Amino acid sequence: MSLAAGFKFLKTRPSVLSWKPTGKLQQTVADCVERTGKGLHSGDISTVRIVPEAPRVGRYFSFQSNVIRASIDNALKETPLCTTLSKDGYSVRTVEHLLSALEASGVDNCRIEIEGSGDCDRSVEVPIFDGSAREWVEAIDQAGLKVAVDLDGKSCEKLAPYLNEPVHVTKNDSFLAAFPCSEVNITYGIDFPQAPAIGRQWFSSTLLDESFYSKQIASSRTFCIYEEVEHMRNLGLIKGGSSETAIICSKKELEKCSWRCCASKGLGVVVLSNGAMFHVPRSKRFMEEMIISSLSYGNGRREETDAKIDKVLMRPG
Numbered sequence: 001m002s003l004a005a006g007f008k009f010l011k012t013r014p015s016v017l018s019w020k021p022t023g024k025l026q027q028t029v030a031d032c033v034e035r036t037g038k039g040l041h042s043g044d045i046s047t048v049r050i051v052p053e054a055p056r057v058g059r060y061f062s063f064q065s066n067v068i069r070a071s072i073d074n075a076l077k078e079t080p081l082c083t084t085l086s087k088d089g090y091s092v093r094t095v096e097h098l099l100s101a102l103e104a105s106g107v108d109n110c111r112i113e114i115e116g117s118g119d120c121d122r123s124v125e126v127p128i129f130d131g132s133a134r135e136w137v138e139a140i141d142q143a144g145l146k147v148a149v150d151l152d153g154k155s156c157e158k159l160a161p162y163l164n165e166p167v168h169v170t171k172n173d174s175f176l177a178a179f180p181c182s183e184v185n186i187t188y189g190i191d192f193p194q195a196p197a198i199g200r201q202w203f204s205s206t207l208l209d210e211s212f213y214s215k216q217i218a219s220s221r222t223f224c225i226y227e228e229v230e231h232m233r234n235l236g237l238i239k240g241g242s243s244e245t246a247i248i249c250s251k252k253e254l255e256k257c258s259w260r261c262c263a264s265k266g267l268g269v270v271v272l273s274n275g276a277m278f279h280v281p282r283s284k285r286f287m288e289e290m291i292i293s294s295l296s297y298g299n300g301r302r303e304e305t306d307a308k309i310d311k312v313l314m315r316p317g
Helices: 003-011 096-105 134-143 212-217 226-234 262-270 280-298 302-314
Strands: 017-025 027-029 033-038 045-052 059-063 066-069 084-087 090-093 110-116 123-125 145-147 157-163 167-171 174-178 186-192 199-205 223-225 247-249
Touching (some): 027 045, 033 134, 045 134, 066 084, 066 090, 096 212, 110 123, 134 212, 199 212, 226 247
Parallel strands (some): 059 110, 223 247
Antiparallel strands (some): 017 157, 027 145, 033 045, 059 066, 084 090, 186 199
16 A cells, blocks of 8 residues: 555545645755665665755656656556656656655755666666665755755745545555644554564654654664565565665564664655555554544644544454
8 A cells, every 4th residue: 555546546636635835945955965775676786866956846866867756646556565656668666765855854856866787777776775764864964955946046935735634545454544634643553463573563743843754764664574575586576685674574583673663664654655554444443533533633632532543453353
């Protein structure tokens, strides 16, 4: 279940979403950022260079002289274990951590130049590093930010999306729900009974503290189930995967665990990634409770609503 599906659903109902001024100016990186690393699925080395851009341009990839905008319109529907952007036959894989870091760091506009070392000249993959967004956040922080201006020196105000009514999308035992609220509040849960060391985890934050993402979310790492590794590799995936690029867990033990799992699945909530996973009966009850409680969030009764959510998750299967 991907956030791309949720955003594409919103585009079919334009009245659900409106845009409001933030009182802030659009930003870009103050200097170029360059990082090189190995792709999780391809195993190929690639180099990414983040370059300052003008306002209203947005974020886009430049690959083989082709422009691939970081837009939901370019997100492929079925790409296992990663988010892929594609345009005119050219694609960039595993973009979620980089785009999440750019959004959370306040980089509204930038050109992302990417070059790969693989045999395929029409597809490239963003480096995975340690399986988190930390490398990107640190690189952006090192470069710094500045107000984005055009050739005439003019800037542009940043707009923020506002949800006018509750919406949700579901797929199998995964779902994504969004509700109108006076402030941004992200609540995320995962349930992996096949990996007891991961198990059921819960994460919630208003993200009001600008440093919260860099301190609590960016370092959250990708994880995989040891018993599924061989199957994934037979499918041509995780060729660049190792204990250095992900947390590897099994039914019995967790290898090199840093306990940064739930927020890892949630860090794409800022931009693109996987949805929450629960058992189907429990997720249905969760949805019912969330819909009933949506007005409570809007009225600032978040503690009461969170208590209801916790109660739902603790109910037997």
